[in-house]
Amino acid sequence: MALAPAAGLWERLSRWQQDQVQAAAKTELGRLAGLLQQPETAPRLLAGRLTDRLAETGGEALVSTRYGWLIRRGLVQRQACSDRRCDDGIRLDTGGECENCHNVIHLRRARRAKIAAEVDRELPGLSDHERRRILEDRLREQAALEAENLARRREQAAAEQARRDAARAAAQERAERERAAAAAAEAARQALPCQVCGRDQAAGLCELCDHRRQTETLISEAGLIAATWSADLTDPASVAAVTAAVRTAIGQSIVTAWQEVLQITDVAALEADPEAAEDAYAFAAFQTAQQSVQEHHDHALTMLGRTEEAEAEARRAYKPSRTAPGSSTTRTAQTSSRRRRRRPPTRPGSAPRSTCSRRGWSSYASGRRHAPGGLRPRCGRTGCRNSPPGPLTARQPGRWSREHKAARR
């Protein structure tokens, strides 16, 4: 469409010339699209330019070298002023007259008048012919000077643009290199085998070993928390007995939790994939231990927190024990709690009282232990022996903590 006005010239070009003209037209269209507010009007604008230039030449018949005319005259922008959107005094983006060209014409007229006044002042009494000659010479000099300035400014602008382009390209390249390096480092990290079991592609520690490790830490933590109120802290054997009891209780809770998992899982699928079964078991154990720590923490606070002050102490004792059992803060809290507590840990004498609401599970359970089907009411209260096993995310407390809760009452 853009080349349609010069169809007559186009037809008589050689194949190679047609390719060249087509490429030049394509480049110019791309450049125009970048300048225009509505890039889709670029072909129309280029067609208009070709029509104008042909009219200027006097029609296709007067074009002597078809290829040269198209490449050097028909298709190229003729910037009449310094505005790069100016084409023969018409603004490419708006289609209106170029304001800058108006200014340039105004400036040229003003300059001509100024130079004429200078000539009259410096060389009075010249003949009309001489005066015009000198005036034209000076105007030409002035124009050459301006053209030189303009060329220099364009050169500078082009150099500046090239510098910006190069900087952008370098930044892009650097960002890409960094991205690739980060991806490679991450891939290498992911590829590391587990340090504990040697499982491949485990990023240094596989999920199974991570869960096992965390479970072990949590069990130790729960034992220490229980010891803060139920053991004689001056007696290592007493502390060891409590931590061992907590470990056993959590171990039993884990067994129960695993049984619950098996009830809701496709056991055949687990048996077929021992690795997945190990993972699932480790996760169930981790969740159970996590919940036990929370329960021991809450319970220890209740036991120690008879007064605000004591509760604050208990918190201080609990916090360091999470990371550094036996740290100085823990020891201080242990010493002061020792002063308060003289009785040995209470052991349950009878089964715990249910904390179910009257209309909750226990009233239902008085008839049948489990509701048929998948819908089973849950009381959601701790210490309820009648409640059916809940999902892993909302597990009941272990036997040990149930006993202690009962002992508190």
Ligand SMILES: [Zn+2]
């Ligand atoms: Zn202009």
Ligand SMILES: [Zn+2]
């Ligand atoms: Zn591992």
